[in-house]
Amino acid sequence: MSLSFEKLQGTYLNDLLAQPAALRRTAESLAPEPALEAVAGNLRAGRLHRVVLTGMGGSYHLLTPLHLRLTAAGFDSILVETSELLHAMPALLHPRNVVLALSQSGASAEIVRLIEHEGPLYLGVTNTPGSPLARKAHAVVFTQAGEEGGVACKTSVTALVALDWVARHFEAGLLEKWDPSRAADAYLSRWREHVAALVSQLDGVERAFFTGRGPSMAAAGLGAMLQKEAAHFHGEGMSSAALRHGPFEMLGPGSLAVVYEGTVGRNLNIRLVDDVRATGAKSFLCGPSAEDGPFRLSEANPVLELLPAQMLSLAAAYRAGREPGKFERITKVTDAE
Known part of the structure; x- marks a missing residue:
C-alpha cells in the first residue's frame, strides 16, 4: 500500500524515531x-x-x-x-x-x-x-x-x-548495563514498511486487545494505552489468561488481538492466537516467532515489545485522519488527581 507519510509527520513520530539514541544515552549514563x-x-x-x-x-x-x-x-x-x-x-x-x-x-x-x-x-x-x-x-x-x-x-x-x-x-551478580538500542534501531529503520502493513491490517477493525504474560504485561498495558492517547483508537490491555475470562466474548469480526510471545507461557500464548482467529477476529503473535513484518522482533524483551504497539498507533491515527500523538484533552504532566 502506498501511503502519504507526510500525514504522520510531527512531534510524536520524531520522538519515536529518537528512541534508539535515548536508549544509548541512558545506558551510557548508568x-x-x-x-x-x-x-x-x-x-x-x-x-x-x-x-x-x-x-x-x-x-x-x-x-x-x-x-x-x-x-x-x-x-x-x-x-x-x-x-x-x-x-x-x-x-x-x-x-x-x-x-x-x-x-x-x-x-x-x-x-x-x-x-x-x-x-x-x-x-x-x-x-x-x-x-x-x-x-x-x-x-x-x-x-x-x-x-x-x-x-x-x-x-x-x-x-x-x-x-x-x-x-x-x-539481584546477586555483576552490574551489567542493558542497551537494547541497536535492536530498536534495526526495527525502527523499517517504520514506513511496518506502518503501511498495519494500515492494511486495521481494515474493518474497531477495537484492539493487547495480551501477554510475565514481563510482557508491561507492553500489553502500555500498548493499549498508546492507542487511546496517540490515535483515539480503543485498546484494552490484559494478561493472556484474562482475555479468556469474559473479554473473549467480545471477539469476532471488528476485533484485533496482539498476543506477546514473551518468555512466560509461550506455548499458551501461541495457542491463544489460533483460538482468537477461530472467532473471526484478527490476531497476531508478537515476538521472535512471528512472521516477518511489524510484529516480528529480534528478541522478546519489554523495550522491543513496545515498538509494534507504537507503529499500530501511527497506523490507527493515519486511518482516522488524525495527527498522531496530539493531545486534545490532557497534558504531558497530569496535575489533577
Whole structure:
C-alpha cells in the first residue's frame, strides 16, 4: 500500500524515531549506586520490610518486569497505582517499607502528594533532575530521554532500561548495563514498511486487545494505552489468561488481538492466537516467532515489545485522519488527581 507519510509527520513520530539514541544515552549514563545496594542489604537483613513499586498511567505498567524480578530474587514486592496507594492502601507508607516511584516528570499530582508523606524510604526513577521526586528520593536513577513533546515513548523505553539497572542492584551478580538500542534501531529503520502493513491490517477493525504474560504485561498495558492517547483508537490491555475470562466474548469480526510471545507461557500464548482467529477476529503473535513484518522482533524483551504497539498507533491515527500523538484533552504532566 502506498501511503502519504507526510500525514504522520510531527512531534510524536520524531520522538519515536529518537528512541534508539535515548536508549544509548541512558545506558551510557548508568553508574553503580551504593545507596541501592545498601537498601537491598537492609531488606535482606530484615531491617527494611518490603518494596512498594508505584506509578500512574504508563509508569505503572512499566514497573511490572521489576516487580517480577524482585519477587523472584526473594524480596517482598508489591505493585500498586499511586492513587490507590494514597487513598486505599496508606498503611503501606510505613517507615520500614521502601517506596520506589517511577515518574518521567517527577511532578505529577499523585507523586507530589505521595512524597508529602513522611515515613517510608523513597527511591525514584525519573527523567527530570530537580523535580519533586528527585529532590525527595534517597536514591535516584535518571533516564536520559531528553525533551518529549507529548505521548510517552522515549521516556517509556528508557525507564525500562533504568528499572533493569535498579533490578541488578537487588539481584546477586555483576552490574551489567542493558542497551537494547541497536535492536530498536534495526526495527525502527523499517517504520514506513511496518506502518503501511498495519494500515492494511486495521481494515474493518474497531477495537484492539493487547495480551501477554510475565514481563510482557508491561507492553500489553502500555500498548493499549498508546492507542487511546496517540490515535483515539480503543485498546484494552490484559494478561493472556484474562482475555479468556469474559473479554473473549467480545471477539469476532471488528476485533484485533496482539498476543506477546514473551518468555512466560509461550506455548499458551501461541495457542491463544489460533483460538482468537477461530472467532473471526484478527490476531497476531508478537515476538521472535512471528512472521516477518511489524510484529516480528529480534528478541522478546519489554523495550522491543513496545515498538509494534507504537507503529499500530501511527497506523490507527493515519486511518482516522488524525495527527498522531496530539493531545486534545490532557497534558504531558497530569496535575489533577
